[in-house]
Amino acid sequence: MKDLSIVIPLLNEAENLPVIHRRLTEVLQPTGLRYEIVFVDDGSTDASFQEIRTLAQHDKAVRGVSLSRNFGHQVALTAGFEHSQGEAIISMDADLQHPPEMLPELYKHFQRGYDVVHAIRKDGEHMSVLKRKTSVWFYRLMNYLSDTHFHPGAADFRLVSRRALQAYLSLPEKDRFNRGLFAWIGFNQVYVPYQETTRHAGKSKYTLKKMVYLALDGIISFSARPLQLSFFAGLFFGCAGLLYALFAIVMYFRGQTIEGWTSILVTVLLMGGVQLVVIGILGEYLARIYRETKNRPLYFVKDATDAVDPVLASPKEL
CATH class of the missing domain: 3.90.550.10 (Spore Coat Polysaccharide Biosynthesis Protein SpsA; Chain A)
Structure with a gap:
């Protein structure tokens, strides 16, 4: 020794x-x-x-x-x-x-x-x-x-x-x-x-790519909070989408159609981006579980x- x-x-x-x-x-x-x-x-x-x-x-x-x-x-x-x-x-x-x-x-x-x-x-x-x-x-x-x-x-x-x-x-x-x-x-x-x-x-x-992966390892290894944040983000945008849908229905029955596709396109892209981020976070956790189960x-x-x-x-x- x-x-x-x-x-x-x-x-x-x-x-x-x-x-x-x-x-x-x-x-x-x-x-x-x-x-x-x-x-x-x-x-x-x-x-x-x-x-x-x-x-x-x-x-x-x-x-x-x-x-x-x-x-x-x-x-x-x-x-x-x-x-x-x-x-x-x-x-x-x-x-x-x-x-x-x-x-x-x-x-x-x-x-x-x-x-x-x-x-x-x-x-x-x-x-x-x-x-x-x-x-x-x-x-x-x-x-x-x-x-x-x-x-x-x-x-x-x-x-x-x-x-x-x-x-x-x-x-x-x-x-x-x-x-x-x-x-x-x-x-x-x-x-x-x-x-x-x-x-x-x-x-x-330590390239920028390696530093990013090191940061991901640190965050995902010591916290489940990204999953919680994903839930609250989904809840927020889900409520926002519901309110937007109610607004569109009210405007329809009042005979005032919503002109243009810009707002719809922005909403779809925003929601799609949030969904992809949430799926990516889930994928990172699942990938680490997969590596652990192989026990190499x-x-x-x-x-x-x-x-x-x-x-x-x-x-x-x-």
Whole structure:
């Protein structure tokens, strides 16, 4: 058992790996902690895993796991957790936007008895106005829709204790929104601010499409309120349609026909759009139920730097 595990999921980050390893080593070696660095290659197409192998050959603290394909950041993070051996586990990104120099401070809070230490991003000047605004709106929407509180600026840079991690790993769901799951499990939690830095090399792998899907995972995984809102929207437009129908009947018997098709066309399009939105919301919930019922493993391991042969399934499924 190690004192500390650093779990780093990555996708095509070969240029960043030597730099983050050097900075982590400079930070962790003076602490005297027994630590390990667990890199999880989430189906990279560059030389990321070869670089991890090279680092592991020169540093026994480095361990690497290569997944059989790209399963997504949240699943890769889970894979790293399942392969970690530390009493405390810190997750962070490989692009150096999560500063390694913050690790001793996170660990001090663990020593004070906290099970989950969230690093909360302070928006820097390098962040675009659009990203800042969408982040604020997302967390406001999440806190409105969900019974679980989401702290603005929270991401996947956090420390968790072994017992908190075991609680997290006992959750069986396949569509994993980790920042929500760690907020939901409870235990002693604290928030520590940090200043996010610019990416060292490469481009962010979180495209707009992936961020939208992540937001959907967060909303649908932690709230049934969209279904309730769909009901009230249907009720509102149903009542509005009934009133419009009564108005049309009254005007007919008064001999005043309603001229033009614009109002009718707008009404039909509006009602049709609402119906499609409601069907889409129902479809998202049904799709997640379908994925859960198949009970497939979260991921498969293709290769590992450990001396033992890698297993072709997640440890929980064996």
